[in-house]
Amino acid sequence: MSPPAAVEVDLRGDSDTSSVPCPDPLTVDGVAAWRTKTPKIPTGVAPATHSDMFKSPHCYTKPKAKRFDHRFSLESKSRKVSTLKGAAKYLKNPELISLGGGLPSPEYFPFEELDVKVPTPPGFSPEATRESGTVLKAGKHDIREGTSLYDLEVALNYGQAMGAPQLLRFVTEHTEIIHNPPYSDWQCSLTCGSTFAWDTTLRMLCERGDYILMEEYTFSSSVETALPLGVKGVPVKIDAQGLVPESLDDILTNWDEKARGARKPFVLYTIPTGQNPTGATQLAERRKAVYKVAQKHDLVIVEDEPYYFLQMQPYTGADAAPVPPPASHEEFIKSLIPSFLSLDVDGRVMRFESFSKVVSPGSRVGWIVASEQIVERFIRSCEVSSQNPSGIAQLVLYKLLDGHWGHSGYLDWLINLRMQYTNRRNAMVQACEKLLPRDIARWTPPAAGMFHWIEVDWQKHPGFSSGKTRAEIEEDIFQAAVNNGVLVSRGSWFKANSEFEERNMFFRATFAAASEEKISEAISRFGQALRAEFKL
Amino acid sequence: MSPPAAVEVDLRGDSDTSSVPCPDPLTVDGVAAWRTKTPKIPTGVAPATHSDMFKSPHCYTKPKAKRFDHRFSLESKSRKVSTLKGAAKYLKNPELISLGGGLPSPEYFPFEELDVKVPTPPGFSPEATRESGTVLKAGKHDIREGTSLYDLEVALNYGQAMGAPQLLRFVTEHTEIIHNPPYSDWQCSLTCGSTFAWDTTLRMLCERGDYILMEEYTFSSSVETALPLGVKGVPVKIDAQGLVPESLDDILTNWDEKARGARKPFVLYTIPTGQNPTGATQLAERRKAVYKVAQKHDLVIVEDEPYYFLQMQPYTGADAAPVPPPASHEEFIKSLIPSFLSLDVDGRVMRFESFSKVVSPGSRVGWIVASEQIVERFIRSCEVSSQNPSGIAQLVLYKLLDGHWGHSGYLDWLINLRMQYTNRRNAMVQACEKLLPRDIARWTPPAAGMFHWIEVDWQKHPGFSSGKTRAEIEEDIFQAAVNNGVLVSRGSWFKANSEFEERNMFFRATFAAASEEKISEAISRFGQALRAEFKL
Structure with missing residues (x-):
């Protein structure tokens, strides 16, 4: 355990880019030319770095993010810049010999x-x-x-919490190319993955006793990260497009601090694209409506987006011709649903980016994008925990x-x-169309992600009339599936809050890992189990 | 963000090693033979694993660790095993097709x-x-x-929080070979480095308002990790061997909860070998005395040991012949001062191990060793933050x-x-002997680590008689050194508590990174600065 190289991190962005005539946002084809105009990338050990070194002048034509001072936790507010990092300013003199930092020799x-x-x-x-x-x-x-x-x-050697400038440049450019946030002072910071980013964010924004807003079915690990911190989920209703803005507004408008014993929530955790576990994807209009509610109630939106680039071609049915791939990068980028980040005029969005589903989860490298103020607090936390990926x-x-x-x-x-x-999803959906009893099983073909969310009409289960509970019937079906050789996840594992009372019944099946043949065989087994359970 | 592979982690140690006649602890030469007797290493994606798979039967001849239930924080006590990991038991059936976990396809x-x-x-x-x-x-x-x-x-792909069994086996064997802990149920867990391990440990053991015991000068980042959590250091006196057990006992015996507004501390954070910043190393008798005080007051000892293997050959002076290297692995292992872990009959030690100083800090891989109970709580925390290195x-x-x-x-x-x-340390000490004004500068040649801790007799500084404070004189000397082209660290940067009133004055110089010539030149510059400041 030793200090990272003593360097001072200045997130204010001091590269003089104001005079460069380049008002358009960065494009894939424009990167090479733009790089020739940026200051030289710092290549020393653990150099100070930030996204402003790499953002195009277009970014600075926009207004600054709002301040969110009132949203940080006591823990986060107490964080100071490291003492040893403060000594960094002296290192600017090239004649100086440093016996200061505890860096090992390469x-x-x-x-x-x-x-x-x-x-x-x-x-x-x-x-x-x-x-x-x-x-x-x-x-x-x-x-x-x-x-x-x-x-x-x-x-x-040691590195800085926001990551190496060499990789930070790439993700910053990528962020501008894909999302082009509508405020000027956004920053990226590399992370040790989105699970780590979520834990850090919870500690940065929440106090014990707080509630956070989540899709009523959500990634169970995100719930389990929050619970030991004394932070509970408030389930927001969902439909086939995910989060329902009216439900969000309703919860917040009618929040009764006394009855709840907790202040009004202000953190919305959402997986907008290919949601886990429901596979639902919020379309552009839905996102705009959610963002409006977030503005009305002054929320911070955490968009956890591992599946953003698993947006697929439209599902056109078993017998339709496949939809051809996007013809160009431009067409591909245009085909992507706008992120919350790209709608974020206020700087109230923290976007969690991940390489896990598109390159490798084992890398344990991801990044966040948020306003400078939020990223600065995030980095202060990482400096004394993960240090850096x-x-x-x-x-x-x-x-x-x-x-x-x-x-x-x-x-x-x-x-x-x-x-x-797209092929995997098609195989899954087509297997379901062919092999599941459609009188009791329903689904929406997922437009993104890894997950297929199958609703089962549990009230048609023979156990219902003989007085079995919803939970007992779910357990029966799950066990019948396991006994017939297929493991699917039970919907109730993904409840945002254990007290959330389920009306319906779901099972989650992933099409990410198994081969098309195995998917078909697995769904066949699940269909058999359902038929046996429902006496069909 | 997705669940790591659904597998159940059983830390109880179910490998049947009881009948293997091998009562001796593992040795370097014995590893190959022992491995042939252990169960096959699990080679799947994110497999369940634990050190018991790799520890020799010798370990099980010892008593179990004490329980430390009373020491865990509310946060840590609230942690449960992940819901999705609970589904793992079904994966044991090889015929089963899993559509359960969200693992991407390789x-x-x-x-x-x-x-x-x-x-x-x-x-x-x-x-x-x-x-x-x-x-x-x-x-x-x-x-x-x-x-x-x-x-x-x-x-x-995704992994388990305690790390891959392939690497966990190596560090488990290494731990047994070097430390052979005196209780049976010790475990290792890989970590994302000791800074991360320390943050996790603080959250696992401490509540806001707590105090922890630290050497009065200690690694500033460790203090800065604790402060935002509302946890402050209590400075324990040190001497040339580091932590003074009488001071530790004194603080704890006379702890006044009312006056302090805090419960009696029970976490001792210590860097026993080549301490940062003082370079001090606790010898075996000192460690035993500290451990006794820890037993008396029921402490958890966190031994942060990045410099353990930077124990050097004895310093014999500028003109003495160099001490030859250890003649064998056995002699080398014997030459190492016993760790707290190796003295830990109770299981009250958490040992932080690091590859940073002996392989590469950029790997961000280290490990901890502690009792099964403590490691289990640690792993539960990592599962929802770092996930795994x-x-x-x-x-x-x-x-x-x-x-x-x-x-x-x-x-x-x-x-x-x-x-x-050893060569680097010798170069540093010899440069100091030759180039520093010995009437005002004192030091003990460090026996381990990267740091040389130079005491300066500040009351001989001309500023003292003209009413300058200790802090002002320290600043003057530091600036004079910088102006003369050498950066050393100020002792006051390393105070365990900002209220700790310093009696003496120190500067820390590292011999880890600069070449021997640069070290000599740097010390020469520091000597000139001292002479100028002290009008010598």
Whole structure:
């Protein structure tokens, strides 16, 4: 345990970009030209860095985010800049010899070279990669030798909480290209993944006894992260498009602090795209309506978006011709539903970005996007917990995303994933159409994500008339499925609050991992179990 | 954000090792034979694992740890096993098709191979590695193909909070070989580094308003981790051997809850070896005395030990012949001062282990060792924050430590580091002997770590008689040093509590990173600054 390199982090953005005539937002094709105009990327050990180094001048034509001072927890408000980081200002003198920081010497890092074999677009399959993939090489002293902007000497040493500038640049540009937030002072910070970001955010915004707003069925781990902190979910109603804004408004308008024993909630946690577990996706108008309610009640919206790029082609039915892939990057980007971040005129959105579903969950690298004020508090917290995502993982991601694919190749990869998941989703839905008893089972073909949410009409179960509870019937069906060789998740596992009384019954089936054949076989088994249980 | 693979974690240790006749603790040479008797290592995605799979039968001849139920925070006590992990038991049926967990398919991980070039013992220098290093290869399907126990397919997917069994095995064996804890139910858990482990531990044990016991000068980041949680340090007196047990006992015996407005502290945070910032090392008798006080007052001892393997050869003076390196692994292990863990008959020690100073801080992989009860609570917390250290970093460490060096090669590496740091320390101390004004500057040659702690007799400073405060004189000297081209850290940056009133004045200089020539030049500049300030 030792201090990261003593450097002072200035998030105010001091690069002089105001005079560059470039009012348009960054595009994939514009990145190369824009990079030539930005200040040199800092390549030292644990350098100070921030997204303002990489955002285009277009961003600064917009108003600043609102302040959210009134929303931070006592813990977060108490955080100060590290003492040792304060000493960083002295390091600007190149003649100075530092005996200050406790950094180990890179000659004692026992890795001289790291190579990864990765796909060469458009050959994205494992087979193509094995045959014609590219081997990316990272040496220990590539920076000194002028062959790369990032190397093992730097990646293996301490880093800054917001991540290495080399990778932060890529995600900042990506964020501008895809979301182009409508306020000026947004920032990115790399994270150790969205689970970590959520835990950190809860501690940053909430106090014990608080409630947070969540879809009535939500990712159970997000509930379980909050509970030990004394923070409970308030279930907001959902429909086929997810979160219902009227329900949100209703809860907040009628919040009775005395009756609840808690202040009015102000954190909305939502998974807008391919929601876990329901697979629901909020369309643009829905998001705008939710955002309006958030403005009315001064909420902070946490949009947890691991499935954003698992938006799929429309589902057109078993016999329809497949919908062709987007013809260009532009068409692809246009096809994406606007994020809350892209609607966020106030700076009240924290967007959690993840590589888990689109590159690798094992990297434990993600990022957040939010206003400078919020990101600054977030970073202060990370400095004394995670410190930073693993440098080895950051280097590998940098080599792939920035050094090899670039934004263009990354979008190609994402389009490829979109088509792959479309096929998987189609296989799942078609299997359900063919193999499930439709008089008791209902679903909406998911437009994004990994999950298929199957509603079962439990009141038609023979147990209902003989007095079994909803929970007992759910357990019976689940066990019947397991006994018939298929594991699906029970809807009740995903309740935002254990006291939330369920009216309906659901099972979640994922189409992310099993092969098309296995999906079909699994749904067949589930159908058999349902038929047996319902005596059909 | 998605659930890690649904598996149930059973820390009770169900491997049947009781009948194996092997009463001796594990040794470096005994590992290979012992491994043949242990159950097969689980090689699936995010498998359930724990140290009991890897500890030798010798461990079970010892009594169990005491319970520490009364020490956990409200937050920690509220933690439950994840709902989704509860579904894991169904996965034991190999015929079952799981549509349960949200794991992405490995065909969408865009890395087919990862290679690292590492030193081949005994050629540990970067030059030797470049010339005759070994390239370690990790493919995507090495496990399936039978060529390795760990591969990209598994490392790039979700993992368990305690880490991959492949690396957990290595650190468990290492822990038994080096520390052989004197109770039976100790466990290891991999962590995202000791800063993260400390934050997690504070939340696990402390409530807002608590005090924790710390060396009066300590790692400032550890203080800054605690403060925003409402947890303050109580400074315990130190001497040339670090923590003074009588001071610890005195504070606890005379703790006045009313006057302090806080319950009696029960967490002792200590850096026993090469302490940061003082460089002090507690010898064996000192540790035993501290442990006794911990027993008397029922403390939990957190031993933060990044510098344990930076214990150096004795300092014998500028003109003495160098002390030869340890002649064998046995001699090396014997030369190490016993850790608190190795004295811990009660199971009241949490040991923080780190690869930062001996392999690479950028890996963000470390581990803790503690009783099963404590590690279980720790893991419950990680499951909903960090999830697990980066799989890419774990794979790289596994390939190096287990796949290539083994315990024998790793000890060779550590002995090599010991000699390297001995040379650095000698250069630092000899430069001080030659270049600092010894009438006002004093030090003890450090026996471990990276830091040299220089006391300056501030009352001989001309400012003292003219009424300057201690703090003003410290600032003057610090600035004079910076102006003369050398950055050292001010002792006051490391106060365990901002209210702690300093009697003496110190500066910390690290010998970890600068070359011997730079160290000498830097100390020369510091000497000039001191002479100018003190008008010598």
